[in-house]
Amino acid sequence: MTAPEGAAAAALADVCLRLERRREFRDEPVLLDAAAQCSEPLRVAVVGDVSTGKSTLVNALLTAKVARTRRAEETAQVTWYRRPDAGERPDLGSGHRTVPLRGDFTALYTLVDTPGTNTASQWASSTAQLLAADSPTGGAATVLIYLTRDAIVWDHTRERIGRFLRLSGGRTSDKGNVVVVGTKGDAVRGASPEEVEAELAEGTGLPPERVVAVSQRLAESARCGLLTDRHLRTLRAIAADESFRALVSGGRGLAPMQALWEGGGRDPADLKELNDVLGPLNWVGATLPELVESSPTVVELATGLDRLSRVPQLEAVLADIRKDADLFTTRTVVRRLERFAAHCGLERAATVRRELAELRERPEFRWLDRRAAALVLEGTAMSYVPRPEREAAAKLLRGEIAATKRMRRFWQDVAQRPGRASKLRRVAEAVVEAAL
Template structure:
């Protein structure tokens, strides 16, 4: 497991001291903040019932841990974590923890939550973790699994609440991921789908489209010898070149007598829409091992793009976790009596005035440049240099000197908005640090 970030570690130190001072009214929140600051980034999956959220979770876990069905199956929040963490601190006693060795287990703790669109009381457990809930901030990032189509009015409201919750003083973006589920059922390419989704909400978010069925099949061992046999049979059909088939019953008719209904249903449940069959059949030609075919399933599923986004978010776990836990502390102070509230606010002030906290600003600025219109209109090389400087990556002195000149002009532009000027000053400061390093031949 990665060590806690410097800023989150500082928050944990202050909360440790407060536990013995504030009494039982604050103890559970403070203890969980300490736990959160020492864990990999907490990421909560949220979505409606039957959008494929649990299937997606199984794919991310590379194991069939979450129950799946076209009905409400998730009744409480469950956190999946790497076995190396031992006993996991949880936001609430009603939550549960499950150890699982999944690909991103050293970077993330993945939470599954009840669907939001049912009349049962289960969605209340999810709402507690979202904007306005009493556990808001206990998850530092969100994967919002949407059904096919655009973002609905109700989901836009949920997303606005999450964005307001997540922003914090940094105007932070980049920790909210929209996953368009069941992309095999959408008659559009992924680029158009993303543009249409972005047009339906003004919020800044990360985006991925995933065929959960193919992703889960690839990761959970559902691609086996039976899968290869069905693909071989499809490849041998005289009617293959006339495809795609219009329905799975049509496929079953073509394979009548060769496979049992159970085998064909298992194949259907691992592929999704039958329109994918021509590409799948061609892509797996001459493959004689399930692992090779599973790799094709995974590529076609889009899961790798989502995991890449999650890994990128985890790179700034200190930034996202610190923002989330400070939100929790501010909310705690708001509900405490005056004296204990003052102690919590004093701890917050100590953190936000620290070097560890100030070092988060450039990382937040880099996120804004990557994922909002702030970076629009910049020369690609200029943007790349600014991002390298803000992210603390290696930058040649000559490039830093040129960036200092350009961004100094932007910070002094009286017509620029305050956010742009602030970002420009952060790039200036980062460039000056590079130029002050021993061995730099440039002078500021």
């Protein structure tokens, strides 16, 4: 039993629109937006405290400097970057705006930049509502990229991620649609990207494969055409000077570098300009000689800096999430409709629930339950089950291989053994059902 990718979301979009055509639901923004969520590319929201580099990361992903970035609090509205042909979307109020944008990224994702969260300004409330169960826009995003600095996991970080998972989580709660990003890696002192990632995975309880440390400004500069020959010349001069390289690797900030630079009779504007575009060069420090060596022109420099930024790693994680876009979107929108039903009066609630109950019986939906179970088996959550068994079962659940007698016996045994965690039992039951 398999269903084509997107079939469940398409069926759910039909349900939303069918409901919206009824007199009692006419022009209901939640239904219209839920239908849009099912039909357009996967919705990914970038959320985090003020000045964690959200807009800079958005520019890097979109490969265009479309979002304004600044040291002080900057983004004032939830901004939806969508491909122009993604269809109508309802007006979500003055806290939101839409920017139509054609490009490789918007062909696959709708990207949502948001105002920073840890602020008293009213801007933050539009972001808070995206994570709030009692808001019409709660659950309007399907995937969360949560940004945090200096490998620190605050209580509010955990709390917001938990909220998002509750808005969008499935029965098996695999946490597959949340990515935690350690930001401004170039400004972190004395910790490698891998160490930052390990700390963030531990602190947030997310699977390690959903945690990435990046330096988004390197990627923004490299991808948005901000690098010039002057930057390359300055980098070459730094790389050629041993004491300068030591300062860069030491991550001591701009002032001592400036003194050394000017001491050599060089133009202070060169270094300032480099710093404006690339920031402190901590990440680049150790590899600077190789970087400039392999960069005869700005084009190669951009390629090298992009690799160092690790934003490509983040894109790989997003591509992995997209494989289960149908599951994540459907799960999030079903939850959204359930919450909508809970607040719209008995009669209207009964209509919504009836439609959802019918939908759940459809083969496209039964198939999604299996994919959810496969996702859990592919993650690290059940590492106490031997890996070959987990891998084979995940493939079976995804319809890629047929069941063997041995597999059936193994998972029947797991499902029936008393005292099993309910999550494991549910997954085991899904495997047994698929193996029949």
